[in-house]
Amino acid sequence: MAERILVLNTGSSSIKYELIDAASRARPARGVIERIGDGEGLLTHHLAEGPPYERKGRFADHAQGLRAVLEAFGTAGPELDPVAVGHRVVHGGSRFREAVLVDEEVIAAIEELAPLAPLHNHVNVTGIRVAQQAFPGVPQVAVFDTAFQLSLPPEAYTYAVPREWRERYGVRRFGFHGTSCAYVSRQAAAFLGRDPHEVNLIVLHLGNGASATAIEAGRSVDTSMGMTPLEGLVMGTRSGDVDPALPGYLARVAGLDARSVEESLGRHGGLLALAGTGDMREVRQRAADGDAESRLALDVYCRRIRKYVGAYYALLGRVDAIVFAGGVGEHDAATRASSLAGLDRLGVTVDPGRNGAEQDGERAVSPDGAAVAVLVIPTDEEWEIARQALELIR
Template sequence: MNVLVLNCGSSSLKYQLIDMNTQEVLCSGLVERIGDPMGKIAHKSFPGSDKQKAVSSEEAFPDHGAALKAANVLISSNPETKVVSAVSDIAAIGHRVLHAGTVYREPVVIDTDVKATIRKFFILGPLHNPPQLIGIEAAEVLYPGVPQVAVFDTAFHATIPDYAATYAIPYSYYTELGVRRYGFHGTSHWYVAKKTASVIGKPFDKTSCITVHLGNGCSMDAVKNGVCVDTSMGLTPLQGLMMGTRSGDIDASIYAFLAKNKGMSVEEIDNLLNKQSGLKGICGMNDMRDIHAARAKGDKMAQLAVEMFCYRVKQYIGAYLAALDGCDAIAFTAGIGENDTDVRQMVCEGLGSVGVKIDKDRNYGFKRGEVCKISSDDSPVAVYVIPTNEELEIATQTVSVVASK
């Protein structure tokens, strides 16, 4: 069963075709700069045992529909890259959709009502929901009769109890505008939490863990008995951990302070906190590899940035250990979480009193791309590096929905 996974960003389209019988990726690609005078498509195909084939070209993609058409040619028509002989070889399409509030807690087959819900939440996902709906409608035209499934990024967090999700502002702002904590990176957290349960040999509904997704965007989840009970991001991806260019948690009155003392507009402050803050705001860089290189040369601001970043993660681990009242494991994932040994070491050191004992040799000797235990055998809370795979999780959820129909 071949499942096409689509992820439409504001000006991009990521796609991956997966053979779910073997969980092998048949092809993947990225279309960038959609809507610009000139865009780019990069495609890789992995047709069976043949040598990997990669192609790229520059052309205009006026909208996501045009981008999907170009991708479909490479998937099913171009003799040098095609991995299926016809569109009919694609059994289902799974769409990553950012926002559905708390309406959906599971993936759903897309129909008129689902599309109306996606449209309803344009207000909370203005950069992602609109192009994702366009991508859905383009796929319906291009792949008629093929089941289309929406996998929502907020779904895993829809189980967070009201006392953890509700902001301490007048409740009417929730009832009128939906202002509450929703969280993001949900598909990644869902995949990693289930993988953690598998690795430690417990049923998912008996597993409690903390998933730590650290990339340019960062978030954490507290998962109790297979159910998410808290997440670090909020109404928007700005809340929570310090990130590449996002500030994370700050005093909310900084908005008023900057407006009064710097004459900044709400839009300017929002841009500052989302695009000019975080690691970049402290040391001028947001790529952790560059920051480590600067630290090695004695850059004090780079050192401060890393210390701040790790301290914030450590704070949330402590909070989530308390919230869970018993934790089987902590799982690091995503670009920094999977690959940055220094960050993991700095985060976990000093957590022995709360049951976290990292093994330095295991941490620095981990194998990239593999599931690795990096805690000591006597650590009450196990610590793992678990590579995430959002596309596979979307495809898996898509299959489960289609199979149940």
């Protein structure tokens, strides 16, 4: 009997899932429910062969959505008999440094940490609860997106803010995209033929959310996202770095309260604010059509990445590879080239032919013999969750 892991990624308004064969890494089934709690939603259930199974309808909440996922397996297959269920949990605070078996104490802790990730931790718990009911006796494993980043040294995670804020309210940098960074850094080392504990990397996870992480000898030593995912690079709808005095200024001149400013920076900032869309593909098309705001958005986006690459190069002292991952990082050759332009004297160059080639998979886009390899490593967070879950139950 094949060992299969069901991986659940319960997001703020969606549920993504994959059934993964532990031995072959094959995906007998995968799918997504979109627009949970927001009008008519759509469940798309993909099998290894044949057309997808689809179901439209209103999914009032995540519990109803997860029940629909289980029904899709029952209707379209395959048989769902996992040896474990792996759950992506966004925020583990400073407590969870690795994957853990879920019990009531763990669930309570995830709930307690919800103020740090209010859109995610509560629904992550909903996913765990429904899976517990559906698979009694099957181990439930929580894999935290912040865990890989908890190797940050104190000088990296400490904000220069009042002691009471730090000690009483837990104000510090946490960082995110840890599951992706764990997978990508290990694969990058293997691509280079090196042990992960021998290499220094700068990982650029560029998707709708975006982050830069400095990895020294297999451990994160700095990362661009902070206490929340808002800090750092320009993203699809998040502003990234802004002056911390901005909320106070807008309160004085525009009468905006802190919550509305936070909402705008997180949901209406980034590429969306600059170009009118958070989709990089649309921004590039508009820029190509002559839209000046879209051109500016691209310049701001790539300049911010380049600034972090330079800072992390200085921090690490030696960089073996710069690694692009995430939807934009993996598929947008122009972003890769623009983000690293002008870094030739640091040994960072991109080969135009390799970078622009229409191909997928792991690859180098730097010239042969480059002092710093530039790699594209497609991330596989679902496999990383499954791998950690399997290691834990074994």
